[in-house]
Amino acid sequence: MNRQKIHTDPIHYNQLTKQVSPPSKLGQGLLRSFWVGGVICVLGQVIADVGTGLLKMSTTDGYCLTAIVLVFLTAVLTGIGVFDKIGQYAGAGSFVPITGFANAMVSPAVEFRREGMVLGLGAKLFTIAGPVLVYGISASVLVGIIYAILYH
């Protein structure tokens, strides 16, 4: 029976799949993420300069202000349903700066609010950002221990 062949050759099928599946557009993706990411970083620098210059803040406070403003803007854009479109366009450009982290926190909050404040919002808030926090904090602890052993 010839139709049994369909069951027997996953390797050949894998090659067929690769032939017809279009790859991601690398050049376009890089270009878009470069300019959007660049604009976000320039905006961050402007906020920092305004903080340290006009508002006469210390450098640390200026950077703090940058983070606060960018996170706030992202939260608003996520809430009004604009940020996901920016993300779809820019990819890593909007994902890598602090804006990506803010979006990863706010979007589950918006999404799961309907399941209640505790089991919805509370439990699902870290579904996307959780892994980043777990491994980010773990890595920093590890690096901290190595640093302490080597230099103290």
Next chain:
Amino acid sequence: MATRRLGQQTICLPMKPAICAGAACVGPKEGEGPLGAVFDRVMEDELYGQQSFELAERQMVLDAARMAIQKARFRESDIQFFMGGDLLNQIISASFAARELAVPFIGLYGACSTMSEGLCLGSMLVDGGHADHVLCVASSHFCTAERQYRFPLEYGNQRTPTAQWTVTGAGATLLSLSPRTAPMARITHVCMGRVVDLGVTDANNMGAAMAPAAADTLLSLFEDTRTAPTDYDLIVTGDLGQIGRSLLLKLMLEQGMPLKENACQDCGLLIYEQEQDTHAGGSGCGCSASVLNGYLLPRLQSGELRRIIFMSTGALMSTTSSQQGESIPGVAHAVVLESPVEKGKN
């Protein structure tokens, strides 16, 4: 001895159950697509006047079901089986809609193959004399599927070129042996598909995961009924999308049963324009359900299409199985639909 079986997988329905009516209710994006005008109802927004997307999907199912019953000039109490399903955990859209209808309910899960799975089972019930009137439904909603299978709606991630867009839509089809209106089509054969898995693990390339199952079911149907692709005006697959459709054409060619490019269409490609940024096309139970009821049935009724194969395709994975690294099994069920219009030439 089962007398209505043909070969390994196909069942012949000598009574040719009629499709009395079909109704489709879709979301705004589908309404803007090329088939927008053929659907019975296009929702103004994704919430459809409800408190949540889950409630909106349920309401779509209910509205499509009631519209189909009304079009066929039946009453809800005439329906003897209400069968259907959706993509949500514990198929809540179908079962909660059934709560409103107070009709014996058979819940189905065949992932995106649910519409044709329902038609297969429903027409067998009718043909076997176990029911006079059966209502089959299937639905999906972009916003409910996204949150269950992928990410929150507002999360700014990038979709891969092979990804498909879950259709917001519900379709209902009423089957009967004694229609009160001119039938839209008749079901002559059904072919229940086997689960086929050729090791595709990419949950963003479901068309590729389902294409082998589609090919397998088609080959069985042709073999069991001793027909060839040229015996059908159209072979319509559920939601293979661009990639799955190309793969199906390639597989069928390799098996010596080439399909003609223009006689093989996919609901996932019919429902959206290229410009709607859905990448490889539409998917979801509601994709084939709405295209069948809104677009294909009227064309069969008018006699524009004489005989077609309607085959929804399903990817039977869950988020758990995907995360545990399992490949994606596919399934496809086919029904042969004939136009009620008799014409001189074959």
